[in-house]
Amino acid sequence: MEPAKPSTREEQEGFVDAALERGEALRRSGEYDEGIRILVDALSHQIHRAAIYFRLGNLYVDKGDLERAEDAYNCALEVDPDHANALHNLAVVYKRQKRIHLFVKTYKEIQRRPLRHSLASTLRQRGRPRIRSYGFWLLVVVVLVLVSLLIVRGR
Numbered sequence: 505m506e507p508a509k510p511s512t513r514e515e516q517e518g519f520v521d522a523a524l525e526r527g528e529a530l531r532r533s534g535e536y537d538e539g540i541r542i543l544v545d546a547l548s549h550q551i552h553r554a555a556i557y558f559r560l561g562n563l564y565v566d567k568g569d570l571e572r573a574e575d576a577y578n579c580a581l582e583v584d585p586d587h588a589n590a591l592h593n594l595a596v597v598y599k600r601q602k603r604i605h606l607f608v609k610t611y612k613e614i615q616r617r618p619l620r621h622s623l624a625s626t627l628r629q630r631g632r633p634r635i636r637s638y639g640f641w642l643l644v645v646v647v648l649v650l651v652s653l654l655i656v657r658g659r
Contacts (some may be wrong), residue, residue: 524546524552524555527546530542559608560576561573565600570601576623577591588628591614
């Protein structure tokens with residue numbers, strides 16, 4: 505007996521999130537067909553479709569089915585035209601298919617796109633410990649310079 509399909513939006517989101525995680529785990533373990541089946545089933549809920557298509561593309565690439573990977577990444581981009589990872593992976597697929605003109609065109613599109621996050625937000629998210637570390641060492645250097653100036657003037 506098959507489990508009941510989720511009915512509420514919250515249940516559907518939980519189902520799709522679990523399918524995304526399970527699909528990725530299956531991809532990493534080499535069980536591509538099962539991962540594809542799970543993600544295709546998750547598409548019926550119409551939630552997180554760009555993420556599902558992106559993961560499907562990854563499964564197809566790892567399986568060696570570059571045509572279906574191309575289709576999946578294009579679907580992800582139809583749903584979310586700003587999906588930078590899907591665009592990048594599509595360029596990789598074009599390169600593997602030796603469709604260099606499409607690879608170059610897609611790669612140029614990637615370069616033309618603005619970064620989603622500003623440098624400041626990236627530093628706030630990822631570089632905070634490093635910035636604090638630099639600030640600490642800058643303070644140490646300033647204190648050492650001031651102390652050495654006081655010692656030299658005191659002579």
